[in-house]
Amino acid sequence: KYYHYYNLFAQIGLVDEKNRLLRDKDIVLFPRKVNGKFVMLHRIWPGIQIVQFEKWEDLTKAFWEDHIKNLTEYILLDPLYDFEVNYIGAGGPPIETEEGWLIIYHGVCETHIGKTYHAAAALLDLENPAKVIARLPYPLFSPSQKWEKEGVVNHVVFPTGSALFGDDLYIYYGAADKHIAVARVSMSQLLSELKKNVTHGKT
Template structure:
């Protein structure tokens, strides 16, 4: 039984050069009846900027900028700023996004007071070439979860030339921040293939090379969720920023299933403990949204549902997602039904 109701495509590419290849994977911030959307806009050659539009209610497009609101400025993002997520903590908006230089993908942060101007704070994920990374996690390689992380990254590095390998960092994408501090700290989820990990910090400047060295040396302590079900045979990653509910943090995440013709991406749901979100309370055994419609199965990359933003209207949770990597669609689910469904699927460690 599919819990979610699909409402179709809400944003498509235009003839404007910055978004003529596709629009996808939007950050969403809801302010009352307004839904602010910061979407990845791709131009030919797959160079990405971030565009802006606003909906009244969940699906009525009210305004759309004709130029990007957020563009590459630094060498490490020269090929694109991608896949934003946004949340508000206290009186600041925090936009996490992926920087791409044509070889490396890293997680970065920008902040805004008004959703119009953003100040970039730089990369916030670990930057280590594979050899450094391997050395840092070496003592845990008997742990199957850590061995999988290394195997995924080695596979990605092969068969590139040695010259490129020397400049190639371990990919770390899909950074999402919780919408409030927990125990006085910012808390975020990120993804070193193929699982989801958690990290926390008091200030952005705390995320030093030494911080990440210590983190990776103790990587098993930060694992939150691993691929587990049939629709997760490749990898999983954080989707939209977690949503606070009476039952815990509702996490909408993506899962990639390995099939003969390639990967199939689904939207999935889990519940994390409100005080210690590293504890997974429950997790749906089947996807929430799977690519079954034509617009999800055919596009720049076929068979993709990639959730990155949510909004709540009445009792409905609206999930915004990249469909086939070149358009934005939305589906809704009754929030109470979803929470009840999650409660009936407790995580093994909590049974």
């Protein structure tokens, strides 16, 4: 998959004898250090990768060169289900729960109406966030309202942040790249549903 996207960039002139450019997006930081390290998610098409480091000064050119050369070792999630078959990317900062780190991300699939962006959810180990515990095999929510289906970019729900009030998890998202919206879900029900979908080593 990663070689496929590398070739796509080559076709549009972003790769030549002097340049090896990768499209890196959707960077989010965990809200606290884990085992003494900062933890960060980012997206080099088509999956989500994880980065862990002790201090910001560690992020040198050599650090990133090694990270890119060994990128497959840092893949946290790759597209797995039909609704996210094209590519995925992190949303807001992970949410710490007793069950693990909850991440809300977006998944993209190509359909007869063009690309559709869905919201999705996964659960990471609390002490080892590089380990995926569970992952919903279906979207958390998808474009359904007219203002989610029609806009600057059609058929988009793009989660970017969240807030937890009691058991109510509010997920803030961009709708069709034109509006800002919020969806509410029960945190306990979401975690319960995730625990029904343990990954068994799949990412």
